[in-house]
Amino acid sequence: MSHAPQPLGEPVVRREGREKVTGTARYAAEHHPAGLLYGRIVPATVASGRITAIRTADALAVPGVHTVLTHENAPRIEEPDDPVLAVLQNTRVPHRGWPVALVVAESLEAARAGAEAVRVEYDSADHDTVLTWDHPGMYTPEKANGGYPAVRERGDAEAALAEAPVTVDATYTLGGLHNHPMEPHASSARWADGHLSVHDSSQGSTTVRDTLGQALGLGDDEVTVVSEHVGGGFGSKGTPRPQVVLAAMAARLTGQPVQVSVPRRYMPALVGHRAPTVQRVRLGADRDGTLRVVSHEIATHTSRIKEFVEQAAVPARIMYASPHSSTVHRVVPLDVPSPSWMRAPGEASGMYALESAMDELACALGIDPVELRLRNEPATEPDSGRPFSSRGLAGCLNEGARRFGWYERDPRPAARQEGRLLLGTGVASATYPVLLSPSAASAHVAPDGLYTVRVNATDIGTGARTVLAQIAAAALGTPQDNVTIEIGSSDLPFGSVAGGSSGTASWGTAVHKAATALVRRLAEGGTVPPEGVTVTADTEEEASQDSPYSRHAFGAHFAEVAVDSLTGEVRVRRMLGVFAAGRILNARTARSQFIGGMVMGLGMALTEGSTMDPVYGDFTERDLASYHVPACADVTDLQAHWIDEDDHHLNPMGSKGIGEIGIVGTAAAIGNAVRHATGARLRSLPLTPDKLLPYL
Amino acid sequence: MDTIAWRDVTDAGEPPPSDDRSTFTLHINGSDRKLTLDHRTTLLDALREHLGLTGAKKGCDHGQCGACTVLVDGRRVNSCLLLAVAQEGAHITTIEGLADGDRLHPLQEAFLERDALQCGYCTPGQICSALGMLDEAADGSPSYVTEPGTAAAGGPVPLDAEEIRERMSGNLCRCGAYPRIVEAIEDVAP
Ligand code: FES
Ligand code: FES
Numbered sequence: 051m052s053h054a055p056q057p058l059g060e061p062v063v064r065r066e067g068r069e070k071v072t073g074t075a076r077y078a079a080e081h082h083p084a085g086l087l088y089g090r091i092v093p094a095t096v097a098s099g100r101i102t103a104i105r106t107a108d109a110l111a112v113p114g115v116h117t118v119l120t121h122e123n124a125p126r127i128e129e130p131d132d133p134v135l136a137v138l139q140n141t142r143v144p145h146r147g148w149p150v151a152l153v154v155a156e157s158l159e160a161a162r163a164g165a166e167a168v169r170v171e172y173d174s175a176d177h178d179t180v181l182t183w184d185h186p187g188m189y190t191p192e193k194a195n196g197g198y199p200a201v202r203e204r205g206d207a208e209a210a211l212a213e214a215p216v217t218v219d220a221t222y223t224l225g226g227l228h229n230h231p232m233e234p235h236a237s238s239a240r241w242a243d244g245h246l247s248v249h250d251s252s253q254g255s256t257t258v259r260d261t262l263g264q265a266l267g268l269g270d271d272e273v274t275v276v277s278e279h280v281g282g283g284f285g286s287k288g289t290p291r292p293q294v295v296l297a298a299m300a301a302r303l304t305g306q307p308v309q310v311s312v313p314r315r316y317m318p319a320l321v322g323h324r325a326p327t328v329q330r331v332r333l334g335a336d337r338d339g340t341l342r343v344v345s346h347e348i349a350t351h352t353s354r355i356k357e358f359v360e361q362a363a364v365p366a367r368i369m370y371a372s373p374h375s376s377t378v379h380r381v382v383p384l385d386v387p388s389p390s391w392m393r394a395p396g397e398a399s400g401m402y403a404l405e406s407a408m409d410e411l412a413c414a415l416g417i418d419p420v421e422l423r424l425r426n427e428p429a430t431e432p433d434s435g436r437p438f439s440s441r442g443l444a445g446c447l448n449e450g451a452r453r454f455g456w457y458e459r460d461p462r463p464a465a466r467q468e469g470r471l472l473l474g475t476g477v478a479s480a481t482y483p484v485l486l487s488p489s490a491a492s493a494h495v496a497p498d499g500l501y502t503v504r505v506n507a508t509d510i511g512t513g514a515r516t517v518l519a520q521i522a523a524a525a526l527g528t529p530q531d532n533v534t535i536e537i538g539s540s541d542l543p544f545g546s547v548a549g550g551s552s553g554t555a556s557w558g559t560a561v562h563k564a565a566t567a568l569v570r571r572l573a574e575g576g577t578v579p580p581e582g583v584t585v586t587a588d589t590e591e592e593a594s595q596d597s598p599y600s601r602h603a604f605g606a607h608f609a610e611v612a613v614d615s616l617t618g619e620v621r622v623r624r625m626l627g628v629f630a631a632g633r634i635l636n637a638r639t640a641r642s643q644f645i646g647g648m649v650m651g652l653g654m655a656l657t658e659g660s661t662m663d664p665v666y667g668d669f670t671e672r673d674l675a676s677y678h679v680p681a682c683a684d685v686t687d688l689q690a691h692w693i694d695e696d697d698h699h700l701n702p703m704g705s706k707g708i709g710e711i712g713i714v715g716t717a718a719a720i721g722n723a724v725r726h727a728t729g730a731r732l733r734s735l736p737l738t739p740d741k742l743l744p745y746l
Numbered sequence: 747m748d749t750i751a752w753r754d755v756t757d758a759g760e761p762p763p764s765d766d767r768s769t770f771t772l773h774i775n776g777s778d779r780k781l782t783l784d785h786r787t788t789l790l791d792a793l794r795e796h797l798g799l800t801g802a803k804k805g806c807d808h809g810q811c812g813a814c815t816v817l818v819d820g821r822r823v824n825s826c827l828l829l830a831v832a833q834e835g836a837h838i839t840t841i842e843g844l845a846d847g848d849r850l851h852p853l854q855e856a857f858l859e860r861d862a863l864q865c866g867y868c869t870p871g872q873i874c875s876a877l878g879m880l881d882e883a884a885d886g887s888p889s890y891v892t893e894p895g896t897a898a899a900g901g902p903v904p905l906d907a908e909e910i911r912e913r914m915s916g917n918l919c920r921c922g923a924y925p926r927i928v929e930a931i932e933d934v935a936p
Contacts, residue, residue, distance in 0.1 A: 063858060063859070063861070064858075064861065064863075066866070067857075067858045067861075067863065067866075068850070068858065069866075070863055070866030070869050071841075071850065071854040071857050071858055071863070071866075071869055071870075071873060072801070072841065072842065072844070072845055072850070072854060073799075073800070073801020073802070073840065073841035073842050073870040074801070074842070075866055076800060077800075077803075077867065079804070080794070080800035082795065082798065113766075157784060157787075157795075158787075158791055158795065159784050159786040159787060159791075160784075230920055231865070231867070231920055232803070232805045232811065232813055232865065232867040232868045232918065232919065232920045232921070233803070233805070233865065233867040234804070234805070234806075240750075247750040248750075249750070274750050276750050279865075279866065280865060281803070281865045281866070281867030282864070282865040282867060282920050282921055284920070311804070313807065314805070314806040314807065314808065314810070314811075315808075510865055511863075511864030511865030511866065511921050512864065513864075539750075638861045639861060639864075641861070642861050642864055642921075642923060642926065643864070645922055645923070645925055645926070646864060646921045646922035646923065647922070648922070649922025649924060650920075650922055673806065673808065673810060674805070674806050674808075674810035674811050674918060675808070675810045679918055679920055680922070680924070681915040681916075681918060681924075682910075682911045682912075682914040682915045682917070682919075682924045682927065682928065683911045683912050683914075683915040684924075685911070685922070685924040685925060686907075686911070688924075688925050
């Protein structure tokens with residue numbers, strides 16, 4: 051046990067690590083109260099239409115089946131803000147996989163057999179599930195996800211493109227992508243004495259509590275939602291999902307606790323996905339590489355029930371200096387599941403296209419791609435004109451190039467061979483905005499000098515408990531062992547969602563504020579009474595203030611690939627990321643997050659592909675046997691480094707978010723390396739052998 | 747913080763044997779557990795729903811992810827693919843059986859020290875898989891990447907990072923902890 055206060059940044063071991071390596075950490079589907087029932091979702095088997103009949107007699111006859119919830123008998127709920135939660139309320143089927151019934155049974159086996167036995171008849175309508183650039187239903191929305199304006203224009207992009215001495219005009223196509231956290235979405239719900247208690251696999255249980263309360267007509271004090279350990283989310287658990295509403299409904303109807311887990315292959319339809327995009331990027335530059343114009347246009351899809359627009363053109367607004375710019379999002383509603391957040395929504399897909407186009411421009415100009423990016427560093431944010439609070443892109447590019455040995459490369463394509471392998475290297479930039487959401491925290495000191503800090507943060511694998519204890523201990527001037535941290539319940543002071551790489555900043559600001567207020571209170575003197583002293587604080591004010599600065603994390607990825615000229619297989623030999631994300635608060639857990647993002651980016655580049663079947667009207671690759679997330683053998687030499695930034699315009703900790711930037715730009719760096727290795731520029735992901743072989 | 751701790755009830759009031767249910771014994775982590783279960787119950791569901799051993803995780807229920815990995819008679823298996831009733835008499839080791847009281851197994855120590863986990867959902871499966879894998883290599887089982895002739899017949903296969911990566915590829919980690927999982931296993935491998 052250490053006795054001196056530790057400075058922020060120490061590589062402290064995860065607080066809940068021991069529970070996780072011994073298997074004692076309990077996740078949402080791992081609570082087993084007396085009388086527990088299991089709910090099994092019955093998914094719609096048409097892509098569009100109406101239910102005309104649901105026959106449940108056979109299901110009810112299955113031994114162990116307790117009840118079957120359908121739109122005919124399910125409790126009515128207040129219309130939720132998020133239409134994906136309005137399940138079993140009417141006959142409409144907006145997409146294949148939509149829940150049309152929930153079979154509730156005494157065992158998992160009976161629930162599954164019961165679900166198989168439910169007969170549903172539909173009046174099915176023609177469906178349309180295929181995104182195309184010029185789809186007639188395409189429109190320009192007002193805003194894209196994150197509240198960004200869908201369209202921004204600066205100068206005259208078209209005229210500038212017509213006049214630019216060198217131009218790139220390229221269209222990139224990305225299919226849908228699936229979050230697939232290892233823990234499937236699950237909820238266990240129980241009603242007792244008029245109080246609804248729920249264990250939910252969620253990135254933010256305050257939001258789940260508020261949503262359930264609104265839907266079921268309950269007050270804040272009548273619902274408790276706990277998300278103690280969460281097996282990943284990557285955005286898909288950032289909003290409440292249908293299983294929590296179904297579990298609560300079934301528990302109310304049966305009077306018994308009910309657990310509902312979403313089977314893996316139902317997840318793509320029910321928990322959101324990264325929407326497919328078709329992206330046209332046009333760049334115009336002088337012969338020395340100075341950009342005159344950046345134009346980035348997005349076409350994407352949303353569902354029939356909700357507008358979600360992947361904000362893929364947003365990063366182009368801040369990346370590079372150019373007098374002229376046009377960034378436009380268009381969207382078409384289709385008979386598809388509702389898209390939503392997946393790790394770095396907008397940035398991950400948009401930066402694939404923009405950073406590939408920058409590589410194309412570098413090739414067209416014969417300028418080194420690192421150098422091209424350095425030449426276009428803006429003095430202020432191109433879109434808003436605001437100064438950057440800090441901008442570490444150049445530092446990351448230079449440091450990464452040095453560590454990677456970038457300049458040893460022969461810039462000519464297909465110049466390096468090792469037997470039948472073609473070798474190449476590629477680079478891409480990364481960026482992610484600094485976000486802050488309001489949160490509250492309390493800090494308590496007991497007469498024995500031990501502290502308890504409470505905030506409804508959620509640890510989805512980030513190490514939130516650990517870093518918040520570090521922040522609290524530093525502010526309190528006490529060793530971390532003296533601080534108990536309580537997170538993961540909606541009964542705690544409200545916390546924002548673990549998303550948008552904003553968790554540590556948002557909860558940490560509240561924790562810091564409560565802790566420093568407690569220190570001030572104690573400095574006033576007097577003894578601590580037997581019940582201790584508690585101070586609470588919230589950050590509504592801090593979060594509502596618009597910063598005069600443009601605040602972003604930046605990074606640079608470098609990749610070396612080997613392409614098998616006979617099979618078309620691409621292997622990443624080396625991957626190196628350098629990030630500038632403010633102050634790193636825990637070197638151990640931060641490195642894991644950066645690496646984790648890069649691994650997911652590697653999947654986006656090489657293995658993860660989801661195709662929309664136009665006939666069947668659903669994603670074809672719905673499980674882990676067909677949707678290939680990277681496996682251990684896919685990840686060889688992968689390193690993450692960072693440049694410490696001393697930025698006083700962020701928050702009391704001086705930190706920027708780190709959960710998402712690792713995935714941003716990764717796929718472009720790998721694609722650019724494949725181009726360098728082979729000379730083939732593929733403009734769609736993933737880079738599978740079937741796409742590459744024709745060029746080899 | 748779990749503000750709604752529910753009292754867990756397991757194997758209480760199980761219905762008696764019938765055409766669809768049998769009574770059998772599993773030897774789990776050194777103790778004998780008598781169960782009467784539905785024949786359709788997988789070993790994974792027996793552990794999680796009937797024995798309160800939720801360390802083995804359900805990531806896919808279809809043998810695609812490895813989160814449910816446990817050891818059956820010393821060999822690593824996907825417990826979601828085995829029917830519990832068919833394991834009558836088998837010796838089963840789960841993540842809960844690895845530590846010696848408060849003393850963690852060296853693999854558990856290494857995973858903690860290397861931060862070879864984030865959300866922790868794949869972790870019990872990774873650790874059980876690593877344990878089985880170390881034995882397989884010690885017993886001389888080659889992998890796809892083992893150069894013929896590396897190991898003397900019947901002798902152990904040396905485990906470098908490439909061998910570990912190949913042999914651990916049945917255990918998916920969506921948090922992407924792979925580089926550190928490999929380091930952790932290297933720390934323990936002979
Ligand atoms: S749960 Fe058994 S392999 Fe995925
Ligand atoms: S630690 Fe989250 S899936 Fe491996």
